Amino acid sequence: MRVVVTGGAGFIGGNLVHALLGGGAEVTIIDDLSTGSMDNVHPAAAFRCLDVLSPEAAQAISDAHPDVVVHLAAQVSVAASLADPAFDRAVNVDGTRAVAEAAVAAGARRVLSASSAAVYGEPQELPLTETSPTAPAVPYGASKLEAEGVIAEVLRPAGVDFASLRFANVYGPRQRAEGEGGVVAEFASRMARGETPVIFGSGSQTRDFIYVADVVNACVLAATHEGVLAHPGVSGPAYNISTGTATSVNMLAEGLRVAMRYPGAIERADAREGDVEESVLSPAKAADAFGWSAAVELQAGLAATGTWFMQQS
Ligand SMILES: NC(=O)c1ccc[n+]([C@@H]2O[C@H](COP(=O)([O-])OP(=O)(O)OC[C@H]3O[C@@H](n4cnc5c(N)ncnc54)[C@H](O)[C@@H]3O)[C@@H](O)[C@H]2O)c1
Known part of the structure; x- marks a missing residue:
């Protein structure tokens, strides 16, 4: 299996790439190192230091001929999203669109995208399920929710499997x-x-609180399982990844x-x-x-x- 991992030099991405390589996958990382680190980059992975918004990143996805794209690259700071919501939206919404479109052009069969518990905002009910109301309280949550819609909008008509994984506190x-x-x-x-x-x-x-190895395992299972599209949600299949x-x-x-x-x-x-x-x-x-x-x-x-x-x- 060939996998592109955006954000693969980050916390979750670094752990995921190690697991994918351990399972025999061929991995290409796309990461601009804005919050990631080369310390997290496994030497057996191909590494491209690129912004997901750049045309070079789309070309790198195409060059990798991935079966699966796991899109983890994001503006991840709630505080930064409050200080500069336009930048947050550019990376998280436009960046997700760029990666999804590149995945389609590259012939990928599945795209997994990192979403967040922040899409729910102040819970109206507990436990939160994927059909609970979404009312993000911060721009970061809003951009993650919009990105879920973008993934569905780009990938559903193209016939590419997709899932947005709403990570709890990893x-x-x-x-x-x-x-x-x-x-x-x-x-x-x-x-x-x-x-x-x-x-x-x-x-x-x-x-x-969810341990990163469990999140990695969720990504691997969602990447390889047949029928991940079996439960379409409102904007697309979203799954809580939580305990x-x-x-x-x-x-x-x-x-x-x-x-x-x-x-x-x-x-x-x-x-x-x-x-x-x-x-x-x-x-x-x-x-x-x-x-x-x-x-x-x-x-x-x-x-x-x-x-x-x-x-x-
Ligand atoms: N850690 C958590 O608790 C948590 C919870 C919910 C959702 N998430 C989501 O999981 C994903 C991974 O988060 P993380 O905790 O590993 O954060 P992280 O900051 O460690 O990883 C994000 C990676 O994306 C890279 N990146 C950022 N902007 C980029 C761009 N424009 N182009 C290319 N690369 C870029 C960074 O350099 C970094 O390596 C994110 O999408 C985040 O929103 C994380």
């Missing part, structure tokens, strides 16, 4: 702590350096503290405006459609993540 090795690294990376890197982690608000806010378990930030911090044997304190600060209080996503549709479910227990995932951050510090 954590694990290779995640960046700086910027929008996510709370696990933030806490783990601080604990590894002996610095005090800070919980914003009461810490009772919940998230659906279905809500974990509070307090529980998370405690789990990491135990896993990393962190002896220090945990600081408290005022809640951040706009943070969703509760979030948990049902993974039932992905289980039904391509036989995927999360397998890594939180404590095991935190231990592996903690070990990686210790090795980096």
Whole structure:
């Protein structure tokens, strides 16, 4: 199988490329290294340092003759999307269109595109399912939702299989702590350096934390499963990639503290405006459609993540 992975020098992409190569796939990475790193690029993958919006990226997709394109490249920072929504939309919506059109031109048979729990905004019901109302609270969520529509608009008439994978809060090795690294990376890197982690608000806010190997496995199964189009949604087949378990930030911090044997304190600060209080996503549709479910227990995932951050510090 030949696979193009956009964003393959990033956190999720780096882990995915390693797994794909391990499974015998031929992989081409397209990544502009804006937030990614060459440290994440497996030497056995072909690497093209390109912006997905450039004509050269479309040519690189064509040159790779992919069976499957996994589109992970994105503007991933919520804060940056608030500061510059036009740039966020350009990368996440126009970039997705460019990749989808290039995939069609290259004769790919399937495209998977990374979406996000951010498409739901403040949940109206829990757990969130793919038919729950979508009301993104931030431009990043809006661009991810629009990109789901773009994928369907370009690929459905072309007869190319597609799926938008709505990742919950992904954590694990290779995640960046700086910027929008996510709370696990933030806490783990601080604990590894002996610095005090800070919980914003009461810490009772919940998230659906999913280990990156489970997300990678979801991508691999969705890439190879026949019949991924069996459950069309409103704008296209969207699948939650989540555990279905809500974990509070307090529980998370405690789990990491135990896993990393962190002896220090945990600081408290005022809640951040706009943070969703509760979030948990049902993974039932992905289980039904391509036989995927999360397998890594939180404590095991935190231990592996903690070990990686210790090795980096
Ligand atoms: N990490 C999470 O918790 C999470 C949750 C939901 C959705 N997602 C989505 O998963 C995908 C991967 O996210 P990640 O956490 O690995 O982030 P990441 O920042 O580590 O990876 C994104 C990669 O895309 C590259 N990139 C950015 N803009 C590009 C462009 N214009 N052209 C080419 N490459 C470009 C970056 O250099 C980086 O390597 C993104 O689409 C993100 O929105 C992530």
